[in-house]
Amino acid sequence: MQNxxxxxxxxxxxxxxxxxxxxxxEINTYPVVDFIIVNDSGDKNIHEELKRSYKNATFVLNEENxxxxxxxxxxYKHIETEYFFHCEDDWVITKNGFIEKSLEIxxxxxxxxxxxxxxxxxxxLDEPLLMIGNTVYKxxxxxYQKGLNGYNDFAWHGFTTACGLKRMSDYKKVxxxxxxxxxxxxxxxxxxxxxxxxDLGYRSACLMDDEYAVxxxxxxxxxxxxxxx
Numbered sequence: 001m002q003n004x005x006x007x008x009x010x011x012x013x014x015x016x017x018x019x020x021x022x023x024x025x026e027i028n029t030y031p032v033v034d035f036i037i038v039n040d041s042g043d044k045n046i047h048e049e050l051k052r053s054y055k056n057a058t059f060v061l062n063e064e065n066x067x068x069x070x071x072x073x074x075x076y077k078h079i080e081t082e083y084f085f086h087c088e089d090d091w092v093i094t095k096n097g098f099i100e101k102s103l104e105i106x107x108x109x110x111x112x113x114x115x116x117x118x119x120x121x122x123x124x125l126d127e128p129l130l131m132i133g134n135t136v137y138k139x140x141x142x143x144y145q146k147g148l149n150g151y152n153d154f155a156w157h158g159f160t161t162a163c164g165l166k167r168m169s170d171y172k173k174v175x176x177x178x179x180x181x182x183x184x185x186x187x188x189x190x191x192x193x194x195x196x197x198x199d200l201g202y203r204s205a206c207l208m209d210d211e212y213a214v215x216x217x218x219x220x221x222x223x224x225x226x227x228x229x
Contacts, residue, residue: 001031002081002082002083002103002107003033003081003082003083004030004031004032004033004081004083004084004085004099005032005033005034005035005036005079005080005081005083005084005085006024006032006034006035006036006084006085006087007035007036007037007038007075007076007078007079007084007085007086007087008020008021008036008037008038008087008088008089009038009040009068009071009072009075009086009087009088009089009161010037010038010039010040010041010088010089011039011040011041011065011068011071011089012041012043012046013089013090013217014046014049014050016089016090016216016217017037017089018053019092019216020087020088020089020090020091020092020093020216021037021054023092023093023094024087024093027093027094027095027096028093028096028098028099029096030099030100033081034058034078034079034080034081035054035056035057035058036057036058036059036060036075036078036079037050037054037057037058037059037060038059038060038062038071038072038074038075039059039060039061039062040062040065040066040067040068040071041062041065042062042063042064042065047059047061058078060074060075060078062074068161068186069161069177069178069189069193070178072086072161072177073175073176073177073178076168076171076175079168081168082167082168082169083103083106083165083166083167083168084165084166084167084168085099085163085164085165085166086114086161086163086164086165086166087162087163088161088162088163088217089217090215090216090217091117091162091163091213091214091215091216091217092213092214092215092216093117093212093213094211094212094213094214095210095211095212097212098117098165098207098212098213099165101115101135101137101207101209102115102117102164102165102207103165104132104133104135105132105135105137105205106165106167106205108132109132109205111201111202111203112202112203112204112205113158113159113166113167113170113197113202113203113204114158114159114160114164114165114166114204114205115137115164115165115204115205115206115207116140116158116160116162116164116204116205116206116207117163117164117207117211117212117213118206118207118211118212118213118214119206119211120160120162120215123140123141123144123156123158123206124140124141124144125138125139125140125141125206125208126138126139126140126141129208135207135209136207136208136209137205137206137207137208138205138206138208139203139204139205139206140157140158140203140204140205140206141158142155142157142158142198142203143155143156143157144156155191155195156190156191156194157191157194157195157197157198157203157204158194158203158204159190159191159193159194159197159204160190160204161190162215163213164204170197170202173200174193174196174197174200177193180192180193180196
């Protein structure tokens with residue numbers, strides 16, 4: 001059994017964070033050795049409320065809003081395990097077994113950088129249906145959404161900061177994310193990170209026997225126009 005860290009990222013959506021953490025704690029049965037909350041609000045009142053609510057958590061509480069990607073880099077500095085479950089505050093776990101299934105895929109395929117718990121935003125998935133043990137999955141397709149928002153070189157390879165199981169050793173090969181050149185919107189910044197992983201031969205996988213997470217943050221995005229940090 002692998003040691004596991006869970007890390008949540010939040011900014012100004014405390015109600016969503018509470019729902020997401022509650023669902024994971026109630027549904028997940030895989031042992032967690034450390035629980036980290038990264039809050040990018042810069043709001044001292046929120047920071048204090050988090051400390052009162054989660055007595056045993058490790059906190060990364062930004063004194064000012066630095067943006068998601070820098071928050072990820074700062075949060076990852078506190079992870080001491082090889083495997084970790086990364087989750088933004090608006091993703092709610094709906095079914096147990098996602099850690100076990102994700103681990104089964106990643107331990108058998110070192111080229112899988114992360115495992116999605118659902119087909120986020122109906123992203124294209126490659127055929128065929130794959131199986132390891134009792135775990136059914138597909139590989140996220142390469143080079144899709146090309147030309148999004150007028151950027152002709154846009155090619156998404158499956159990297160996301162939504163929620164999923166990841167490895168620290170994979171992150172260290174491209175870290176820190178903030179040093180990776182990018183231009184455009186916050187979504188192009190994710191694309192630039194994914195391009196680095198893709199260049200190293202990594203792909204993303206998606207669990208297919210069920211949806212293990214749903215988004216509760218539609219209409220409350222922290223990124224209104226995509227030009228935020």
